[in-house]
Amino acid sequence: xxxxGIIEGLRLSLFAVxxxxxxxxxxxxxxxxxxxxxxxxxxxxxGINRSFxxxxxxxxxxxxxxxxxxxxxxxEYRWWEYVNRPEMEVRYAPAIEEQSRxxxxxxxxxxxxxxxxxxxxxxxxxxxxxxxxSYLLTSSVEMADGRFFNEEEDHAGRNVxxxxxxxADVLFDWRDPIGRRVRIGGQRFEVIGVLxxxxxxxxxxxFDNMVIIPIGxxxxxxxxxxxxxxxxxxxxxxxxxxxxxxxxGIMRRIRRLDPAEENDFAINRLEMFEEQYxxxxxxxxxxxxxxxALSLFVGGIGVMNIMYVSVKERTREIGIxxxxxxxxxxxxxxxLLESVVIxxxxxxxxxLASRIAVxxxxxxxxxxxxxxxxxxxxxxxxVTGVIFGFLPANRAAKSDPIESLRYS
Numbered sequence: 001x002x003x004x005g006i007i008e009g010l011r012l013s014l015f016a017v018x019x020x021x022x023x024x025x026x027x028x029x030x031x032x033x034x035x036x037x038x039x040x041x042x043x044x045x046x047g048i049n050r051s052f053x054x055x056x057x058x059x060x061x062x063x064x065x066x067x068x069x070x071x072x073x074x075x076e077y078r079w080w081e082y083v084n085r086p087e088m089e090v091r092y093a094p095a096i097e098e099q100s101r102x103x104x105x106x107x108x109x110x111x112x113x114x115x116x117x118x119x120x121x122x123x124x125x126x127x128x129x130x131x132x133x134s135y136l137l138t139s140s141v142e143m144a145d146g147r148f149f150n151e152e153e154d155h156a157g158r159n160v161x162x163x164x165x166x167x168a169d170v171l172f173d174w175r176d177p178i179g180r181r182v183r184i185g186g187q188r189f190e191v192i193g194v195l196x197x198x199x200x201x202x203x204x205x206x207f208d209n210m211v212i213i214p215i216g217x218x219x220x221x222x223x224x225x226x227x228x229x230x231x232x233x234x235x236x237x238x239x240x241x242x243x244x245x246x247x248x249g250i251m252r253r254i255r256r257l258d259p260a261e262e263n264d265f266a267i268n269r270l271e272m273f274e275e276q277y278x279x280x281x282x283x284x285x286x287x288x289x290x291x292x293a294l295s296l297f298v299g300g301i302g303v304m305n306i307m308y309v310s311v312k313e314r315t316r317e318i319g320i321x322x323x324x325x326x327x328x329x330x331x332x333x334x335x336l337l338e339s340v341v342i343x344x345x346x347x348x349x350x351x352l353a354s355r356i357a358v359x360x361x362x363x364x365x366x367x368x369x370x371x372x373x374x375x376x377x378x379x380x381x382x383v384t385g386v387i388f389g390f391l392p393a394n395r396a397a398k399s400d401p402i403e404s405l406r407y408s
Contacts, residue, residue, distance in 0.1 A: 028346030030299025035350025041288035047366035066230040070266035088228040102243035105137035105233040117183040118171040127210040130218020138231035146193030157216020161189040165197040166208035185221040300388035307392035322401035331397040339389020347381030
């Protein structure tokens with residue numbers, strides 16, 4: 001019986017919406033804006049979350065970074081306290097690996113931007129990474145083709161190179177790059193490997209637009225006077241928690257710091273990214289929820305007004321239905337369903353508009369429209385329809401049948 005009443009209510013609701021197409025379309029406009037805002041916000045946050053998790057995996061799990069500069073996020077960054085610190089040195093990496101009980105691998109790296117050429121093809125603004133051989137253990141890079149350089153090539157600083165996915169695609173397209181020679185900084189390097197596609201860091205910097213060479217070859221090309229960073233890898237999170245203090249002690253011994261002296265180096269962890277990231281996404285959620293609620297409130301008020309107009313126009317119809325035995329809940333259900341249908345149409349249009357918005361956003365940033373976002377949009381439209389349609393529906397359901405029949 002209830003199911004039949006719902007079907008009948010939906011039929012009457014769709015007929016009422018179709019009979020007033022222009023009015024219904026104008027009413028749904030506010031709902032469309034609200035749904036576009038909420039779905040766009042959620043898709044961007046979802047896209048950022050996916051990109052963040054992927055980016056953290058790219059940087060390596062259970063890794064600390066020993067560097068001259070501490071990572072700074074927001075607030076005042078006291079750069080003047082760090083600028084005169086001594087630079088990191090490559091020799092620190094084997095010293096830490098030898099003295100640490102908890103570290104599983106230690107690598108040194110330095111980087112700069114440059115171009116890589118093969119014949120007439122040139123890849124511009126490529127990140128050129130000079131690393132030690134253990135970089136393969138401290139990072140999450142994987143080989144798609146070829147191999148990583150070995151310890152002998154590392155110590156000798158041989159002119160061998162591993163290409164990032166995008167660099168290999170630009171220079172060689174469909175051709176096999178292994179064994180070919182590319183030009184970096186005026187020198188020829190033999191391609192010995194290609195990295196797996198890794199994607200972008202936070203939807204911005206591409207990890208595929210890089211090449212890796214032995215740090216000895218990097219020293220010959222660009223020097224190693226500044227910008228060196230150390231990666232220290234641990235087997236698990238517990239080892240990392242204890243190991244960061246162990247590494248700090250080792251670095252203090254290497255730098256020969258007195259107990260009263262402050263560290264002249266920084267130990268950075270990915271958790272610093274995560275804390276700031278959570279704060280950033282929390283702020284985005286807060287602003288997005290406020291703007292979405294405001295848009296849906298305005299749209300809901302429009303729905304309520306139109307429903308009051310609809311109730312007023314159909315007063316005689318309501319009186320006739322009550323006169324032939326329609327009960328309170330049936331009248332209430334009819335007008336609630338009409339309100340939900342109007343909001344649902346706005347939700348469908350909003351989701352279609354959001355798909356277009358997500359496509360545009362992905363050209364410049366990151367966004368992901370998942371099924372849970374679509375379900376959330378329909379849930380919001382249903383709740384909006386029920387909340388803002390209740391008062392008009394309740395007024396219609398409680399109207400006096402005699403007075404309603406007299407209305408003209």
